[in-house]
Amino acid sequence: MKVKIGDIEVVPLSDGIFRLDGGAMFGVVPKTLWSRVAPGDELNRITMSVTPLLIRTAGLNVLVDAGIGDKLPPKLVDIYAVERGAGLPGSLAALGLGPADIDVVLMTHLHFDHAGGLTTVVDGIVRPVFPSARHLIRRGEWDDAMHPHARSRASYFPENYVPVQKAGLVEFIEDDGEVLPGVSVWRTGGHTAHHQIVRIDSQGQTGLYLADLVPTAAHVPDPWIMGYDLYPMETLAAKQRWLPEAVRGEYVIFFEHDPALAAGVLREEEGRRYVEPLVSRP
Numbered sequence: 001m002k003v004k005i006g007d008i009e010v011v012p013l014s015d016g017i018f019r020l021d022g023g024a025m026f027g028v029v030p031k032t033l034w035s036r037v038a039p040g041d042e043l044n045r046i047t048m049s050v051t052p053l054l055i056r057t058a059g060l061n062v063l064v065d066a067g068i069g070d071k072l073p074p075k076l077v078d079i080y081a082v083e084r085g086a087g088l089p090g091s092l093a094a095l096g097l098g099p100a101d102i103d104v105v106l107m108t109h110l111h112f113d114h115a116g117g118l119t120t121v122v123d124g125i126v127r128p129v130f131p132s133a134r135h136l137i138r139r140g141e142w143d144d145a146m147h148p149h150a151r152s153r154a155s156y157f158p159e160n161y162v163p164v165q166k167a168g169l170v171e172f173i174e175d176d177g178e179v180l181p182g183v184s185v186w187r188t189g190g191h192t193a194h195h196q197i198v199r200i201d202s203q204g205q206t207g208l209y210l211a212d213l214v215p216t217a218a219h220v221p222d223p224w225i226m227g228y229d230l231y232p233m234e235t236l237a238a239k240q241r242w243l244p245e246a247v248r249g250e251y252v253i254f255f256e257h258d259p260a261l262a263a264g265v266l267r268e269e270e271g272r273r274y275v276e277p278l279v280s281r282p
């Protein structure tokens, strides 16, 4: 289902669901608390969605993040319990769009559950999925993804993004600000050093795609921060910057990983934030 931010159309898409360790997803929050809002399976894993976004602005089809894709080795498909269903291609096809109709791909960061869908194997060769798209990637994130360390290596797979650069489709973003009409990026750091969120502004209305700053509605409270985050105090600072502003401005917030909710409006009553549901996960 689509959402209108002013005259910009925003459509949550689906690249299926997967599961991650519940403890890792909630950092310092005890299981007695998180298991009430996100019950784990027999392996302690909680269900996450993969919900990229389509933004239609100035006649352009802009895809924000590309999901897990179809190249994940069977062992990892099992570990992460990936159930892709029709996947992102099916989700786009339901809107009458093929991969060649995507004009711009805008990346929040390059972890495999966001960048895996950028490439696929054709005739034994890994190729870009979106051959006519400019791929906008933050330069610092690119550099980190090309030089992963012991704690980030499990999330960065060069086959997801190097073929896109080799095809000449990558353009680097250097700074915060507008990258397309009504679409701007803002570095939050935290999850990765150069993780960025995407803001949509049109006719006085605002939408925020929070990516891994606030991956699910359960992560709305300030201290509910992922153990995966490389710089959790930056995550905290970014939440304290953006979430009160979202409440004041009645922004529509979009979740990339919530198992049930794709979009909502953040509200606050008596110091307690909550999400008023707007659009279910597709």
Ligand SMILES: [Zn+2]
Pocket (backbone or CB within 6 Å): 109, 111, 114, 191, 212
């Ligand atoms: Zn991530």
